[in-house]
Amino acid sequence: MAIEIAVPKLGLTMEEAVLVAWKAAPGARVRKEEIVLVLETDKVTYEMPSPGEGLLHPLVPAGSRIAVGEVVGFLAADAAELARLALEKPGAAVTGEEAAAVAPAAAAATPSAAPPSSRIKASPAARAIARAHGIDLAALTGSGPAGRIVRADVMRALEEPRPAPAAPGGSALTVLEEIPIVGVRRAIFRNMHASLSSQAQITLHTETSAEALLRLRRKRKEAGAPVSYNAFFVQAIARALRRHPRINASVEGEVIRVWREIHVGVAMDFGNGLFVPKVRHADAKTLEEIEAELQRLAAAGRAGRLTLDELSLGTFTLTNLGAWGIDRFTPIVNPPESAILGVGRIEEKPVAVAGEVRIEARTALSLTFDHRIIDGAAGAAFLQTVSRFVEEPALML
Amino acid sequence: MAESYDVIVIGAGPGGVAAAVRASQLGAKTALVEAVHWGGFCLNRACVPTKLFAAAVERRRGLAAAARLGLRDVAGEIDPGALFGLKDELVSYFAMGTEGLLKAKKVSLLAGRGRLAGPGRVAVGESLHEAKAVILAVGAAWARPDFPGADLEAVVHPARLLEEAKIPASALLLGAGPWALEWAQFLSACGCRVTVAARERGLLPGFDPEIGQRLRAAWKNDPVTFLAGCRVIRASRNPEGGLAVTLSVKDREETRAFERVIHFERRPALEDLGLESVGLKDLRGNEQLQTAVPGIFAVGDATGCFPDLSHGSTAMGILAAENALGAARTYDPRVVPRIAFTSPQAASVGLGEEEAEEAGYDVVTGTAAVAATPMAMIQGAAHGVVKVVGDKRYGELLGVHALAPFATEIIGAGALALQMEATLEELARAALPHPTIAESLAEAAREALGWAIYLP
Numbered sequence: 001m002a003i004e005i006a007v008p009k010l011g012l013t014m015e016e017a018v019l020v021a022w023k024a025a026p027g028a029r030v031r032k033e034e035i036v037l038v039l040e041t042d043k044v045t046y047e048m049p050s051p052g053e054g055l056l057h058p059l060v061p062a063g064s065r066i067a068v069g070e071v072v073g074f075l076a077a078d079a080a081e082l083a084r085l086a087l088e089k090p091g092a093a094v095t096g097e098e099a100a101a102v103a104p105a106a107a108a109a110t111p112s113a114a115p116p117s118s119r120i121k122a123s124p125a126a127r128a129i130a131r132a133h134g135i136d137l138a139a140l141t142g143s144g145p146a147g148r149i150v151r152a153d154v155m156r157a158l159e160e161p162r163p164a165p166a167a168p169g170g171s172a173l174t175v176l177e178e179i180p181i182v183g184v185r186r187a188i189f190r191n192m193h194a195s196l197s198s199q200a201q202i203t204l205h206t207e208t209s210a211e212a213l214l215r216l217r218r219k220r221k222e223a224g225a226p227v228s229y230n231a232f233f234v235q236a237i238a239r240a241l242r243r244h245p246r247i248n249a250s251v252e253g254e255v256i257r258v259w260r261e262i263h264v265g266v267a268m269d270f271g272n273g274l275f276v277p278k279v280r281h282a283d284a285k286t287l288e289e290i291e292a293e294l295q296r297l298a299a300a301g302r303a304g305r306l307t308l309d310e311l312s313l314g315t316f317t318l319t320n321l322g323a324w325g326i327d328r329f330t331p332i333v334n335p336p337e338s339a340i341l342g343v344g345r346i347e348e349k350p351v352a353v354a355g356e357v358r359i360e361a362r363t364a365l366s367l368t369f370d371h372r373i374i375d376g377a378a379g380a381a382f383l384q385t386v387s388r389f390v391e392e393p394a395l396m397l
Numbered sequence: 398m399a400e401s402y403d404v405i406v407i408g409a410g411p412g413g414v415a416a417a418v419r420a421s422q423l424g425a426k427t428a429l430v431e432a433v434h435w436g437g438f439c440l441n442r443a444c445v446p447t448k449l450f451a452a453a454v455e456r457r458r459g460l461a462a463a464a465r466l467g468l469r470d471v472a473g474e475i476d477p478g479a480l481f482g483l484k485d486e487l488v489s490y491f492a493m494g495t496e497g498l499l500k501a502k503k504v505s506l507l508a509g510r511g512r513l514a515g516p517g518r519v520a521v522g523e524s525l526h527e528a529k530a531v532i533l534a535v536g537a538a539w540a541r542p543d544f545p546g547a548d549l550e551a552v553v554h555p556a557r558l559l560e561e562a563k564i565p566a567s568a569l570l571l572g573a574g575p576w577a578l579e580w581a582q583f584l585s586a587c588g589c590r591v592t593v594a595a596r597e598r599g600l601l602p603g604f605d606p607e608i609g610q611r612l613r614a615a616w617k618n619d620p621v622t623f624l625a626g627c628r629v630i631r632a633s634r635n636p637e638g639g640l641a642v643t644l645s646v647k648d649r650e651e652t653r654a655f656e657r658v659i660h661f662e663r664r665p666a667l668e669d670l671g672l673e674s675v676g677l678k679d680l681r682g683n684e685q686l687q688t689a690v691p692g693i694f695a696v697g698d699a700t701g702c703f704p705d706l707s708h709g710s711t712a713m714g715i716l717a718a719e720n721a722l723g724a725a726r727t728y729d730p731r732v733v734p735r736i737a738f739t740s741p742q743a744a745s746v747g748l749g750e751e752e753a754e755e756a757g758y759d760v761v762t763g764t765a766a767v768a769a770t771p772m773a774m775i776q777g778a779a780h781g782v783v784k785v786v787g788d789k790r791y792g793e794l795l796g797v798h799a800l801a802p803f804a805t806e807i808i809g810a811g812a813l814a815l816q817m818e819a820t821l822e823e824l825a826r827a828a829l830p831h832p833t834i835a836e837s838l839a840e841a842a843r844e845a846l847g848w849a850i851y852l853p
Contacts, residue, residue, distance in 0.1 A: 123817055123818030123819075124817070124818060124819050124820045124822070124823050125791060125793040125794075125818035125819070125820055126818060128791040128792055128793060128820050129791050129793075132790070132791055150818055151793075151818050
């Protein structure tokens with residue numbers, strides 16, 4: 001009996017995904033636990049291990065949108081079963097680019113490749129010249145027999161005034177690279193816009209001494225259990241949220257929901273977009289536990305293995321640009337959360353204390369919150385608490 | 398009485414016939430005017446007769462080599478009289494065929510000399526006809542060379558030679574183009590002492606020079622004498638008959654005796670065509686083959702775009718008919734092959750190596766020696782090459798040149814490849830049949846790409 005390949009539910013909120021690619025060719029032998037396909041949701045890219053061993057018979061082409069639980073292919077035990085499957089359940093005997101061009105429904109119904117209309121008629125020389133100059137043949141009109149794109153058409157396109165790259169004073173722009181807004185980028189795109197379009201955001205800035213924080217880090221290091229700045233800030237935020245529960249809230253419909261759980265997300269960038277994995281119940285965790293959790297999440301993120309559950313259902317976000325030498329900035333809230341703390345770099349500065357000028361390590365803290373549900377005073381009070389915790393970590397206990 | 402047509406074509410050579418048939422196919426009421434011969438110059442006095450002679454020469458060479466193939470006691474001498482007779486028979490048969498074809502295609506045939514009689518009007522003899530478009534396919538007329546003595550009776554053009562139907566004892570041929578060389582080898586094969594005098598430095602001007610050089614090497618042992626960089630200073634009647642011709646050969650004067658001097662010069666036949674009635678001086682047209690006067694198109698030799706290529710005229714005729722009826726297609730002379738029915742045959746299409754360099758391409762060439770292929774050995778062909786010219790930048794095919802048995806057939810593939818805008822890559826990967834001469838075409842392309850398979 002053939003083994004079904006079905007789309008797993010990767011997270012509580014996941015309903016569908018895009019099958020980005022098949023990692024094996026139709027008919028190829030796939031071993032159990034070998035990566036068989038790649039799924040992408042708006043939060044994660046997931047390389048799915050094969051549920052068993054067999055000869056691959058894909059049903060849907062790459063590029064298809066798939067519901068959770070849907071069977072996207074089979075693993076046949078042997079060639080005979082593969083042949084039977086091909087007859088009974090004609091699938092997508094296509095991979096890669098071709099597949100992406102085909103509508104999923106059409107591909108599921110017909111056994112083979114792209115429709116003939118998708119073929120661009122162009123002479124070999126026209127193709128070669130277009131390739132050399134990065135001209136998209138699909139954008140050209142052919143003047144040859146039966147609309148064939150010929151050399152002259154491409155040469156005409158080449159001669160058309162194209163904005164010179166980096167022409168000073170020129171008004172037109174040239175495309176260096178086109179990045180499709182899909183997957184994680186689409187999620188970022190949507191969230192950022194939703195953030196500013198749905199909330200009334202305000203940012204408060206303050207600056208505080210980082211001397212105690214630096215001391216604490218030094219001691220931990222000497223003790224052989226170093227902690228990151230982020231672990232420290234997550235703890236400070238979590239403890240402050242416990243004192244200011246109204247900050248830990250979301251607008252849902254016509255009500256403000258204040259959450260019992262405190263799940264602090266930390267913005268991380270692994271070079272392929274912004275991810276915000278959550279430290280669950282951060283208020284109940286020790287600094288060591290938070291540190292360990294952050295390290296685990298970062299490792300998963302670098303490996304592209306963050307799960308939907310690790311990325312969903314946060315209540316507050318920390319974003320730290322200190323490592324980039326940023327003094328202070330105005331972060332924007334990650335909806336449906338209502339507040340975010342931005343942390344700048346730690347820098348030694350002259351400070352006036354009791355009539356004397358002292359040199360002190362300082363850091364800027366910036367709190368952005370949804371002014372619809374958090375009043376200015378409430379926001380300021382929360383920020384002040386965080387600030388004091390940073391200044392004097394002992395207060396957290 | 399004045400009859401009204403959509404299209405009137407003047408001249409029933411290859412260009413005119415194609416134009417008339419195409420116009421009629423497209424639903425136009427079409428008339429074709431011809432004063433002398435249905436089928437024109439090509440059929441009656443040029444291609445067809447000379448190709449018949451070339452076939453005889455080729456067959457004779459084959460017979461000479463027959464012993465090699467195990468055929469005993471075969472040899473042949475050409476009997477020119479029989480050949481001229483067969484020529485007349487074939488020509489009249491083809492002319493009849495042309496006339497029948499035109500009638501079948503519902504083209505009205507108007508016999509007589511056609512000339513323009515103002516815009517949209519064509520006079521044929523005494524009658525006047527109206528046409529929405531006129532296609533002039535009037536061909537070319539013989540032009541006398543300009544040296545003193547060129548008007549002597551013994552200075553003839555090849556059509557005169559055909560009429561005489563007699564092989565002279567000796568002949569000086571002026572020019573080294575395909576036509577002159579075809580005549581040279583025929584006359585020589587019939588026992589005539591032939592000298593070819595060319596102004597140019599090599600044979601087959603207009604072809605890739607390598608083709609001409611290799612043909613000359615192939616003919617090294619033939620009794621034809623070549624004088625390159627040569628022109629005629631004067632000709633006079635010899636007291637003992639024939640002509641005394643003074644030649645300048647590489648800046649040295651010498652006088653030689655010939656029974657005949659044969660020239661091949663022609664120019665557009667524009668006389669008595671009524672061009673002045675529409676304000677035209679010549680028939681040079683734009684790339685859509687329309688002359689300076691809208692509604693008047695010109696094709697073939699009449700346009701002055703020599704060398705005389707029947708298939709070029711045919712292509713132009715088809716295009717002119719379509720454009721006369723509203724299309725806007727352009728003529729690309731680059732994809733029209735030049736051919737010579739020499740032995741071995743020579744053929745060339747597109748740009749030669751030097752032409753391509755002059756045109757600014759970053760040129761790459763590839764050659765395949767034909768003699769080394771199995772079919773060439775079977776045929777006993779000791780000479781030959783297929784050469785491709787391409788552009789490095791895009792790998793585009795720019796020209797194909799061949800000196801080989803069947804080169805005139807093989808070049809058709811090259812012409813098609815050029816017309817389809819092939820790259821060297823396509824040619825290199827064409828699965829050409831084996832064993833043939835044509836398979837060298839793919840090998841030449843592979844050589845240009847640096848991966849010739851059979852080059853040791």
